[in-house]
Amino acid sequence: MITVMGAGAFGTGLAISLAQTGPVALWARNRSQAEEMRTTRQNARRLSGIDLPDHVQVTADLPRQSGAPYLLSVPMQKLRAGLEAHKEALAGQVLVACCKGIELDSGLRPTEVIRAVIPDARTAILTGPSFAADIARGLPTALTLACADATLGEDLQAQLGTTALRLYRSTDVTGAELGGALKNVMAIACGAVIGAGLGESARAALMTRGFAEMCRMAEAKGARASTLAGLSGFGDLALTCTSELSRNYQFGLSLGRGEAFDPTITVEGAATAQAVLTEAQKANIDMPITHAVTALSTGKLQVAQAMDMLLSRPQKEE
Numbered sequence: 167m168i169t170v171m172g173a174g175a176f177g178t179g180l181a182i183s184l185a186q187t188g189p190v191a192l193w194a195r196n197r198s199q200a201e202e203m204r205t206t207r208q209n210a211r212r213l214s215g216i217d218l219p220d221h222v223q224v225t226a227d228l229p230r231q232s233g234a235p236y237l238l239s240v241p242m243q244k245l246r247a248g249l250e251a252h253k254e255a256l257a258g259q260v261l262v263a264c265c266k267g268i269e270l271d272s273g274l275r276p277t278e279v280i281r282a283v284i285p286d287a288r289t290a291i292l293t294g295p296s297f298a299a300d301i302a303r304g305l306p307t308a309l310t311l312a313c314a315d316a317t318l319g320e321d322l323q324a325q326l327g328t329t330a331l332r333l334y335r336s337t338d339v340t341g342a343e344l345g346g347a348l349k350n351v352m353a354i355a356c357g358a359v360i361g362a363g364l365g366e367s368a369r370a371a372l373m374t375r376g377f378a379e380m381c382r383m384a385e386a387k388g389a390r391a392s393t394l395a396g397l398s399g400f401g402d403l404a405l406t407c408t409s410e411l412s413r414n415y416q417f418g419l420s421l422g423r424g425e426a427f428d429p430t431i432t433v434e435g436a437a438t439a440q441a442v443l444t445e446a447q448k449a450n451i452d453m454p455i456t457h458a459v460t461a462l463s464t465g466k467l468q469v470a471q472a473m474d475m476l477l478s479r480p481q482k483e484e
């Protein structure tokens with residue numbers, strides 16, 4: 167039986183989707199939350215209003231399994247701690263990262279963090295444009311499943327896809343992970359310009375130049391340009407930079423409006439911008455929007471100053 171580790175919005179959405187094809191375990195670290203979900207058959211805290219089908223088995227005890235994958239659906243900055251706590255049970259297992267980001271302390275991508283903690287894990291990444299509630303409601307969605315081991319990638323594509331959730335396979339793990347991580351940084355930037363009333367044209371400019379920035383970093387890391395042009399890059403950039411359902415975009419909106427933002431809400435792009443900027447500076451990769459988002463989200467610049475910084479750069483060829 168497949169296990170989803172992490173009963174947040176996305177983990178719950180994935181478990182509901184997978185329940186169409188058979189029983190699935192949804193593991194929550196918090197015993198009382200698991201108990202409440204078992205009783206109410208809803209995840210009121212993270213994905214309210216959507217019922218858990220009978221096939222979703224909520225548990226606070228991580229199932230031991232041989233062969234079936236674990237889907238790791240925790241925020242990027244919590245992934246290492248989540249793995250460390252279950253190192254023994256997860257050794258040698260198939261671990262599919264479902265998080266979007268770069269670890270702040272190490273600069274590592276999700277599958278790199280997994281292998282740093284559990285060296286013999288067999289890893290993959292599931293990423294792309296999808297809001298948890300859309301997946302849970304069975305709305306049509308397409309995602310990238312990237313795995314360096316092509317045979318394992320095919321197995322996972324067959325196991326995790328449903329009629330509504332269409333999976334495209336890739337072996338470019340670096341490209342898929344960087345696309346998913348970097349689009350959140352650009353979504354914060356887009357939210358900030360819309361929040362500050364700077365207009366739709368400014369957002370289109372940021373999305374386009376942000377995409378150029380994403381490709382620059384990803385190609386420098388050995389990713390394929392075609393991966394960035396796919397679901398995990400361009401696809402998720404389009405969704406997250408234009409929808410008020412995105413938490414990264416909402417965070418940007420509040421920065422642009424000068425409003426406070428609830429710190430308990432998961433916003434992957436803020437820490438990721440800092441991690442990416444550190445990496446870009448080391449490797450001499452030009453990432454001005456990532457720089458601006460880092461300055462904005464750490465309170466070093468206001469939106470007007472960040473825009474001045476971007477607009478006063480030397481003129482260049484596109």
Ligand SMILES: NC(=O)C1=CN([C@@H]2O[C@H](COP(=O)(O)OP(=O)(O)OC[C@H]3O[C@@H](n4cnc5c(N)ncnc54)[C@H](OP(=O)(O)O)[C@@H]3O)[C@@H](O)[C@H]2O)C=CC1
Nearest residue numbers: 172173174175176177240241244247248265266297298432
């Ligand atoms: N929400 C969405 O629409 C989508 C999200 N994603 C990605 O999925 C990842 C998770 O996001 P999402 O589900 O939305 O986040 P949420 O904030 O909704 O939930 C986070 C979950 O992670 C759990 N968690 C936190 N720390 C640990 C830990 N150390 N060990 C185990 N579990 C832990 C939390 O448990 P607790 O409640 O006990 O703190 C909670 O259940 C992110 O990387 C996000 O980018 C991808 C696509 C869509």
Ligand SMILES: O=C(CO)COP(=O)(O)O
Nearest residue numbers: 294295296297412413414
């Ligand atoms: O990654 C997502 C959609 O693909 C969800 O975006 P947020 O984390 O910004 O809500």
